[in-house]
Amino acid sequence: MEEIADDFNTVLDLCQDRYRRIVLAVLVEEQRLLTVNDLTKTVLKHNHQTSIIEGCIGRLTKIQLSLLHTHIPKLEMEGVIEYDRERQKVKPTEQLDQLQPYLSAIINLDPGLEEPVGL
Template structure:
């Protein structure tokens, strides 16, 4: 008998719950949309970005989002974060994650003001 890790059980429960939810949806007929959604959510930094936007439900500057994502990634207070860590997070959000979320219609981005706006995000 092999021991099952707590995270494996959580993962299995999540997958089964997601499959149940998908099965109950009549409006999800495009399998590529489902794949695209899971692809977006596959990255922790994107999930944290969306979590930040859901928490604040308002326009935020991208540097503020980067700082908050870095706080959540490291479980560290803002004052203890290094400027390099926040800069790396900002660059990653700007070049990789933000464009994907904008293309998906979840975030709007005003480059001139470096401001992100949640478009389709609502609190659970």
């Protein structure tokens, strides 16, 4: 029972930030290796409701820096992703699969995220 509570608390912590909810949602949906560039574009699309063509370079850069310096390290620290810094690629882990039911419940409650959150 304590493990379930720990998992739930981990998910609540990870889902506090909208960018992380979007990243987690796309990783759960895609279940494959993604680039930081893919994740940046997905955050722009779902958080700012704009396309890459309409999004300015400054906004893309800000999102990417936030992912690289804040959100990806947190997700990696919690063990839900593996991050290859050299290739800037993110891969979901088995831990993410285990947390998926909790993640889905929280992500589904976010009124700003359309189902499914994909690339």
